[in-house]
Structures are given as C-alpha cells and as structure tokens.
C-alpha cells in the first residue's frame with residue numbers, strides 16, 4: 195500500500211511560514227509533510243477549501259481523576275447526549291463530559307490533532323495513562339501540578355533551586371509530563387486547613403514560604419531545565435471579583451526571570467476569563483460590582499511580552515467546573531448551591547480539586563460580563579501569537595463550542611446578534627460592543643494551532659505545514675467570502691471538518707470519523723547531572739517515607755503503560771551550581 199498522499203489545490207493558512215491563503219499542494223509521506231511524492235501517490239483534490247495544520251489545544255481537561263469523579267456525579271450530563279456506535283467508532287456519551295473515545299472523535303471532527311491535559315496530580319498520573327489508552331485520534335500532552343506539594347515547598351523553603359529543578363525533572367520522568375502546572379500556589383494546600391491564600395506575600399499554613407516564592411521558584415526551575423513549555427499558571431484569587439490586580443501583580447513578580455536560551459515568554463497564564471475580573475469604580479469585591487478586566491489585562495499584555503495566555507472563553511449553556519483550586523470550587527458551590535465534590539488527593543495533597551456543575555446564562559448580569567472578559571482581551575491584544583483559544587473545557591463550556599467562539603471573534607455581526615440577547619451589563623461594564631475588530635482566517639490559524647504549538651514547544655513538528663512537520667492537517671469547507679455572508683457558516687465549517695489527517699492518516703472524512711489510530715504522548719526528558727540527581731532522589735525518597743501515604747517505589751507510572759505512545763523530547767543538562 196502506498197504511504198504517500200498528495201493534497202492538491204489547498205487554500206493554505208500556515209502562519210509559521212507566513213502563508214496567508216495561497217493555493218498550494220501538500221505532499222505527505224510516511225506520516226510527514228515532504229517536498230514531493232512519487233507520481234503513484236494517492237491524490238485528493240481540495241479546490242476551494244481552507245487548509246490549516248491540525249488544531250492544537252493548550253488547555254482542556256480530558257483525562258484524570260477529577261474528570262472521572264465529575265462523570266460519576268453527573269449522570270444527567272450523559273443522558274443529554276448519548277452517542278451510538280458506528281462501524282468505525284465505539285458508543286459513548288458527549289455533552290460537557292464526553293467519554294474518552296468520544297473526546298477523541300469530537301476533537302478530530304473539529305480538525306484538532308493535539309490536546310493538552312493541564313492538571314495532573316502526579317500521584318494520579320497512572321490514572322491518566324490508563325485512561326488515555328481509550329483516547330484515540332489525537333496526540334496528547336500532560337502537565338503535572340507542583341504548586342501545592344510539600345516536597346516542592348521544602349525545596350522552596352530551603353532556597354534550593356537546583357534541588358527543586360532536579361525534583362521537577364524526577365516528577366516529569368515519573369509521570370510522563372511535558373511541563374509544569376501551578377494552580378493557586380499555596381492556596382490549595384491551605385484548603386486542607388479550610389483556608390485559602392489571597393495575597394502574594396502571605397505565608398501559607400505550616401511553612402515559611404509565600405505564593406510569590408512558590409511561583410517564582412518553579413518558574414526558575416522550569417527555565418533551568420529548559421523545558422519546552424514555560425510554567426503553566428492558574429493564579430491565586432481565581433474567580434474573585436477584582437482579581438485582575440492580583441493576576442497582574444503575579445505576572446509582574448515573574449518579569450525578572452530570564453528565559454532559557456533567551457526565550458521571551460516565561461509563563462503561560464491559563465483561562466483568563468476567570469483571572470481578569472475587574473471592579474466598577476468605587477466598588478467592592480462582590481459580584482454585583484464586577485466589571486470586565488479584559489481590556490486592562492490586554493493593555494498590560496501589549497506593554498509586557500513575558501507571558502502568553504489562553505482565553506477560557508465562557509460559551510453560555512451547561513458546563514462543569516473542575517479545577518485543582520479546591521477553595522475556589524467551594525466558593526462557587528456557596529454561590530450556586532448545586533452539586534459539589536471536594537477532592538483531596540491522598541494525604542500528600544499535590545492537588546485538591548473541586549467540581550461544581552454550572553450553567554452560564556446570557557441574561558445573567560454577571561455571566562454576561564464574564565463572557566466579555568476574554569472576548570475583550572482577544573479583541574484588544576496586538577500580538578495574537580501570545581493568545582490561544584480555549585474554553586478551559588469543560589469549565590467555561592465544552593470544547594465543542596470552539597466554532598461558536600471563533601464566529602464571535604471573526605464576525606462583529608455575530609457578536610452584535612448575541613449581544614442583543616445578553617444582559618445590558620455587558621454594554622455598561624465592558625467595551626466589547628464598541629470593538630469592530632474581526633479576526634481573519636490567518637489569525638484563527640495562529641490562535642488555534644501555530645501559537646499553541648509554539649507555546650507548548652512542539653513547533654518542530656506541530657502547528658504548521660512545512661517540510662518535516664507531522665502530517666496533522668485540517669480541511670474546512672469555508673471560503674473567505676462566506677464569513678461575512680453568514681457567520682453561522684463559520685460555526686458549521688469549524689464544527690465538521692471536511693478532512694482531518696493525523697500523522698498522515700485520514701481520520702475524518704466529511705465530518706465523519708473514518709479511522710481511529712492512537713496518537714502519541716509528548717513528554718519532556720529533562721537532563722540533570724548525575725550527582726545532583728542522586729542527591730535529590732535520596733532526599734525525595736526520605737521525604738516520601740516521612741510524609742506520604744504512597745511509597746516511593748510505587749510512584750512512577752510503569753513503562754508498560756507508556757512504551758507504546760510516549761515520545762520524550764530532549765532538553766539540556768542541569769548541574770548543581
């Protein structure tokens with residue numbers, strides 16, 4: 195069988211190569227994009243269609259223990275969207291908490307080929323690896339959480355940065371993670387005492403360290419190790435009215451840190467719709483006084499280039515909120531009096547998640563302003579390369595709403611239609627209605643594939659269509675003229691790819707899943723000098739025996755779960771001094 199394929203007459207949007215709508219052919223051989231293919235190659239004519247690299251999602255909760263707890267606590271979610279088996283696919287459920295196979299099918303149907311689970315408690319990584327065996331059609335990356343972990347705290351308190359870096363390295367090797375996530379640094383640990391931590395310089399319970407120290411130390415450790423993805427950050431005070439000030443103060447606290455190999459962006463701020471809540475003038479930090487802080491954060495971003503973001507766009511309708519930020523989830527439960535799960539993760543508490551189902555209502559004055567936060571940011575940021583699309587699935591809505599979000603960003607007409615249905619607070623407390631900006635297809639290709647691939651450090655093979663890239667390709671039945679004629683065409687086109695190719699294999703044809711290969715799992719393989727590694731492993735083993743319920747020797751995810759899919763990325767070596 196020929197392993198060569200030629201996609202012909204593609205209208206290509208490939209921002210990493212500055213290609214903006216040129217008509218070209220794309221030759222594919224053995225899963226890669228190549229210079230040319232033999233005459234005998236199979237051919238597919240894509241005249242008139244839009245072609246981009248496969249979509250890359252930088253922040254989506256699609257694996258792990260809190261997701262499975264949410265699935266168990268929300269049977270009504272499954273009943274709302276049963277999915278029948280086909281000759282090619284298995285049955286399952288969809289809605290806000292799709293089952294594993296359905297998650298892969300639905301991403302693939304939207305033209306996405308790489309997804310990132312951003313909140314893996316290291317002790318639960320095995321759960322993720324078991325589950326991802328049932329998640330086909332996409333490549334995967336995972337980010338272990340390290341911001342509320344006693345061993346992290348100990349290295350931070352001792353100001354032992356090489357030790358912390360070596361510990362991060364050991365965690366990444368043990369879990370198969372790509373990078374490091376910090377959620378509410380110190381605050382989730384404080385939740386074990388029924389508390390939270392609100393200020394950057396407040397000491398956390400039991401320790402002589404502060405959120406600022408945890409955040410800056412982990413950021414430095416990531417840069418020392420030269421990990422492909424900078425620190426992935428969920429700030430303190432998430433979801434609190436007025437928190438845009440805390441978020442900016444935290445970003446400011448990292449500004450002095452030098453990026454590995456001169457890289458400018460040293461932190462990725464996740465789901466800004468929850469991090470950039472402003473306050474009306476003279477107001478109090480209460481929901482009745484909420485104002486969009488999206489413009490304030492965009493102005494800060496336009497003046498400071500050390501960070502990137504994803505949107506976490508509110509999409510209206512049902513969602514299931516779930517974060518490793520236990521105290522935030524409790525405060526949301528107090529607002530909603532809906533169902534609530536509080537998930538401490540074993541006694542070592544490397545994460546303490548919460549789960550609360552939530553429905554965003556466009557008629558609600560606060561939900562309408564929350565919608566405006568990330569929208570306002572996206573319409574005012576100058577550099578789209580630092581802005582990735584997300585809904586923080588399923589927190590602000592399921593990932594299947596991405597096409598709707600793109601229609602809001604690409605069409606003022608579409609925004610105006612929705613604004614007329616929203617509570618008038620959105621006009622009084624944000625500038626979204628005044629903005630004429632409309633994202634182009636080129637900008638969409640940046641925010642949905644090129645930028646997230648670069649931010650994740652996967653740009654050698656992902657997010658573009660150059661020679662040497664993985665043949666991950668999305669084809670949409672969308673012409674530039676369609677966009678203004680009918681914004682709902684945008685939704686239809688991005689919901690149902692004409693063709694999706696993963697590693698050279700056609701996985702979706704005309705919106706239907708055509709095959710179900712398993713993707714790869716991208717991990718980091720940080721290098722630490724032998725003497726430093728030996729010292730730190732000895733210290734970690736000793737702390738496990740004192741503090742942890744889990745035994746050291748039983749912690750790492752066994753190779754048998756990983757060997758078939760894991761693709762480690764090499765990084766430079768770190769020494770003691």
Ligand SMILES: [Zn+2]
Nearest residue numbers: 253312465586
């Ligand atoms: Zn998240």
